[in-house]
Amino acid sequence: MSLYTAETKRLTKRRFTRLFLLGTTLILLAIAAGMFFTNEKAGPSQIASAQAQAQQDYQRATEQFQRDKQACEAAQGTPQASNYPQGCEGLYEPTQEEFQAQWYMPPTFDFRENFPDMVTTLAALIALVAFIVGASFVGAEWSSGGMMNLLLWRPQRLKVLGTKLAALLVLFTVLTIVYSAIWTGLFVGIAEARGSTDSMTSGAWQSIALMELRGLALVLVAAAVGFGLASLGRHTAMALGVTIGAVIVFQFGLGTVLSLAKVKFAEAYLIPVWMIAWMDKEIKIEDYNSCDFSSSGGCQPDSLTLTWPMAGGLLAGIFVLIVGASMWAMRSRDIT
Missing domain, CATH: 1.10.287 (Helix Hairpins)
Structure with missing residues (x-):
């Protein structure tokens, strides 16, 4: 049996992975059911x-x-x-x-207008699961001693860690594609029964497909970051601790400090804004502290537009930094 096949089986047979995927499926079904029962077709x-x-x-x-x-x-x-x-x-x-x-009019599900939000919801949920599963997958190996035992069988550090990461990324690529296809079909049915798909053109379908591809990229980066952080700390708690710390420090602490200091475009320093820019292709941030009032136009604040290439560059940088650091640590640190 090849190393890749063994790692894939190890990942897919873990109860942790299966339970998280089951929970994800149930949450998604609950969201779809909620959208179905809170909308109705306008006749x-x-x-x-x-x-x-x-x-x-x-x-x-x-x-x-x-x-x-x-x-x-x-x-x-x-x-x-x-x-x-x-x-x-x-x-x-x-x-x-x-x-x-x-x-x-009663709420009705217009596929072209409402489905992009559902794509973002799907991507965010699977990305969260990918991060946790990725961190647990390699973190459990380090904390249980399984990594050391595996290296006795395959004394090729980078190949072992790289194969584990490849197995993780391939699994979540397949899962994301399958979930996206089912999610899209499910909401097409909801729109037919409780709304409309009349406004969907070939261009609109292409936009949806590209958005789902960006969602896939977000999932893969989340999986790799969770995997890399847990490998660096050689424990699942390392990835979760860094994430919790980042949320507390950078989201709440930094956001509050920047707001009190009236820093221009303070939102640009917060993670969710970049995620929105990536999924929605762009986001416009306005600085109302710099309002230029005029009799004809009213308040005309300075604005900053974050685009998906900018957000993509940030995601790529994080991916390379975390994965590269984990590979370097694997190659240079003692296995104890």
Whole structure:
């Protein structure tokens, strides 16, 4: 049996891996069920009901305006006149445009508009699982002494660690592709039953496919980072501890400090912003502390746009840094 086959079997047969994948599947099914039951297809009856509700609210607001106007006119010349605008000219008068039927429609799942959020949800969840499974996969080997025993059989350090990483990445590549295909098909069915797929064009499908590919890349980087950190610390807790520390220090601590210091584009230093830029292709950050007020445009803050190539470069740098460091440590440190 080859080393790669042995590592793949070792990874897939671990109860930890299977339990996490089962939990992921159940969470995804719960999300899909929630989207199914909280949306409904908009038919003629729903459209007619929304139009009737909009017209009813418009008439109610118009009647209230008439009553307020009559009360205002009657109050002129009395102490109560101070409760109304001078001359009754500033009273709010509703217009038909403010009561559009589309705002009264029930929630409906438009595939083109809503599915990208579901792709991000899927990628984030699988990436989290990949990070934990990757860290546990190699961390358990180090803490249990399994790595030392394996190196007695295969005394090729980099080949052993690289094969373990390859097995992990191939497994999550296959899992992500399978989950993405099922996830897409599931939400196409939800859109057909509880919404619409009418706006989907070939370009829209291509955009969805590219977004799912970016999600795959995010999953693989998360798996490699978890694996690399656990290998560096030779324990699963190393990866989890670094992650928790990064979240506390960089997300909450750094975010608070930058906000208090009024640092320009403080959000650009936070991890979630870069993840959004990667998945959504770009994100625009605005600095309202630098608002340039004008009579015609109002507040015009400075802005910074983070794009997916920028976020991709950051992900690639993290991948190379963590994996490279783990390989260097494997090659140079004693195996004890």
